[in-house]
Amino acid sequence: MTAVPVRRLALLGGGFSIDDDGLLDAWVLGRARASRPRVCFVPTASGDAAGYVERFLAAFAPRACEPSVLPLFRRELDDDALRAFLLSQDVVYVGGGNTANLLAVWRVHGVDRLLCEAYDRGTLLCGISAGANCWAAGSHTDSFGPLTSLPDGLGLLSGSVCPHYDTEPGRRPSYRAAVATGGLPAGWALEDGVGALFTDGVLTEAVTRTPRAHLYRVEPDGLSAARERALPCRLLTEGK
Structure with a gap:
């Protein structure tokens, strides 16, 4: 019987x-399915x-x-080669930048569908900033200039994501307001330094490279406000 791949x-x-x-x-490489993973x-x-x-x-x-x-x-691969390339990867690591532009370009090239297929086959998907936002159903972004809601992600992770929760002015109150008013669903806010691993959509590990950084669960409280809950994170050290 063929084992069902773990989606992470x-x-x-x-x-x-x-x-x-x-x-x-x-830490990311240590969560890949191969000892010497292919990382795109x-x-x-x-x-x-x-x-x-x-x-x-x-x-x-x-x-x-x-x-x-x-x-x-400056794409070089045709559709068949692009699919074969992405599905052969053990880790897909997405960089930061403009979340809205990222999603638009992916959809034009069909990369969104291929990444969903790779995820279902066990490829570890990860990224920072826009590369974290893109996986959720919605995100908190400055893609349009001012901070705003973007309820238009790939939806591989239910809810929403907010990066740079502690380092960019306005992030925390703006995201909390979006969740409180229903502009974004409940979700996950990451301070810089944190890593959060989800297995089949469930949080299974939270780590941090700095002692004071946190991962937060942010949810509406039913009173036109939002509550945040800091989750424990394991401190990363060299070799662990």
């Missing part, structure tokens, strides 16, 4: 693009920024993995 995705409040210690990236970086949200790609390759080339990059603004 990880929301990241850090990684190679903003951290020097590599702890969250090592998808920099769509940044417009395939060359510097972002270079930082990814510099961070992951020395690790026990096989890194690659999927550019879409």
